[in-house]
Amino acid sequence: MSKKSVAFVLNIHLPYVRHLEYPRFLEEDWLFEAISESYLPMLRMLYKLRADKVAYKLTVSLSPPILCMLTDPALQNRFNSYLELHRELGEKELVRCRTEQPEFLEMAEYYLEQLKQNLTDFNDLYRCNILEGFKSLETSGHLELITTAATHAYLPLYKEYPTAINAQVELAVQSFLTTFGHVPKGFWLPECGYYPGLEETLKYHGITWFQVASQSMLLSPEKVNFGDYRPVRCPNGVAAFPRDYQATSLVWSNTSGYPCDRNYREFYRDIGYDLPMEYIGEYIHQPEVRVFTGFKYWAITGPTDQKQPYDRSLAQSKVAEHAKNFLYNLEMKGDVLSASMGEDPLYTLCFDAELFGHWWFEGVDWLDQVLRLSSREEEQVTLVTPSLFLATENDLQVVRPAFSSWGQGGYSSVWLDGSNAWIYRHIHKSIERMEELAVRFSDQISLKQRFLNQAAREVLLSMASDWPFILYNKTSSEYAQKRLTDHLRNFNVVYGNMCKNAVNTEWLVKAEKRDIIFPDIDYNIFNPQR
Structure with a gap:
């Protein structure tokens, strides 16, 4: 066969x-x-x-x-705090569902169990670094x-x-x-x-x-x-x-x-948006910014606001059906x-x-x-x-x-349209200027080397496809625009100072603490003559 x-x-x-x-x-x-x-x-x-x-x-x-974020001790600690906060919410949800919405109790128990398991896996199995899990599976x-x-x-x-x-x-x-x-x-x-x-x-x-x-x-x-x-x-x-x-x-x-199956769980219906502020307030963001909590109790149902309660056993039967259908199609x-x-x-x-x-x-x-x-x-x-x-x-x-x-x-319309085209003239100019700096100040050491390394880091971070994608989809546009302008502005700090053959040491120390990605970067990577 x-x-x-x-x-x-x-x-x-x-x-x-x-x-x-x-x-x-x-x-x-x-x-x-x-x-x-x-x-x-x-x-x-x-x-x-x-x-x-x-x-x-x-x-x-x-x-x-x-790779950088998953190995960052500060973000690892903040993720643990995130899990603990949501575990606390899970305990609170068990009490609420028992008295107010017993039809959701089974899912509330499921979510709480998953949060507890995540805490155990993250801290005891992976020692806060889940990359160890991927390494083990690669080794095997x-x-x-x-x-x-x-x-x-x-x-x-x-x-x-x-x-x-x-x-x-x-x-x-x-x-x-x-x-x-x-x-x-x-x-x-x-x-x-x-x-x-x-x-x-x-x-x-x-x-x-x-x-x-x-x-x-x-x-x-x-x-x-x-x-x-x-x-x-x-x-x-x-x-x-x-x-x-x-x-x-x-x-x-x-x-x-x-x-899209109507029996699967609805992603967009979450208690972070459904429940009163006096109940959910401490589990969302200040000041009163409603967010997803992960506690979702409704099925997709269809294109209607009148959703049916989620039935996990029914959804699991659909999982088995769809897995078999997928292989059958192949x-x-x-x-x-x-x-x-x-x-x-x-x-x-x-x-x-x-x-x-x-x-x-x-x-x-x-x-x-x-x-x-x-x-x-x-x-x-x-x-x-x-x-x-x-x-x-x-x-x-x-x-x-x-x-x-x-x-x-099939081409570039998502990352280059009326919502985001403006970013490229600025990013392209920063690349050209980074090349200029790498040629004019090649093989620097000490503070100037670190200053130029930060400039290269800012250029690369501005190039991320995430920012034009977010602008195109109009989701977190304000944040994406701020990140783009911040990276470009930061690059110009270096460019302006280096044109005067100077280093802004105070700014550099803060920038290096803020962006710890690519610790071994060498700005000479942008030198077209190397």
Whole structure:
């Protein structure tokens, strides 16, 4: 029986957010929610599969900002405080639900148990550093860990600045090597953003493969023999794995994907917005800023405000059904593809890891079922990593992928439209000026070296794809705009001082304490003459 190979590639990334100048900071919850609702539950699931001798293979990309934040003692302490606060809320919810809403008591107990388990795992199992969990799973051969651009920049919009592209790749590889002790083989292209020639920089830094959007094959100047269902080699030998849009959409689509099922939990209905301020006030942000608490008791139900109570047992039956349906779709489609291609297909399925558990509450359970089912001998689907696939499949077509992304429309419209286009003239100018500084003041030492390193750090942080994405979606636009302008303003502090051959020491010390990312950065990375 032929086997259809599946490569799951999960990207773990969040923007670098660290504001120790405040007791609590709203946007730090992005990280804490992801750890609590996605990363820790996913690690528990993967550890359980390993203990049960389930043979599975997954690929996980960890961005440098995530690596920095997950190993930051200050943020680790703040996450513990976040868990303790929510555990306190959970205890309070048990009392309230028993008397006021007994139909929600089962879920209140479930949430409290998960919070207690997260506290135990985080402190006792991982010693506050969950990267140890991913390292262990890599060592046992269940995960392939890879990296992505240094600040998750959308690279096609910086094509004209090769020093900036190189800095994004080089620092990413350096950060990964420092954390995991080896150079990654794969590279997650942020937003699947690819332009012809990018693979040259990747190859220079030891990368052997990357993922691309499906239309990169459809629009290639050469005829691609197997479409999205086999990787190809770029002319320089680096492999490109096209994302299978159709199979991914079974999960990813926000209109027809599995997470839309009416029996699954509603993400947007939360007691942080539903309950009176006198009850919920101490668990939200000051002054009276309502936020998600994670205590959600309603099912999706449908496009209505009149939601049905969430039934976890019913949702779990849907999880099993959807896992079987997913594999069935891959098998049936694979039979047709194998007959027409003369080769068994490879499905490359790329997701943001936060989809599982955070956005789609049942997502971790669904992934667990898919991994368990696919490990059975009678299944026609087998899990691989891209590196493992390349080790056994050497005869790949040589193709030049086309410029593309996984964003709406397939190109750059999400990261370059009327809401955010204004940012690029400023970021591009800061890159040009950073190159100027690196040439004029090459190989500095002591304070000037640190000053210039901070300038490079500010440029890279301004390049993050998160800021234009947030502006485009009009979610936390005020924060995104402030972060962008702050990074650009900070860079100009260095540029202005260095043009006078001076160092603002007081400002530098504060900046270094604020942004601890890339501690080993060398500003000469921006020198186009090196």
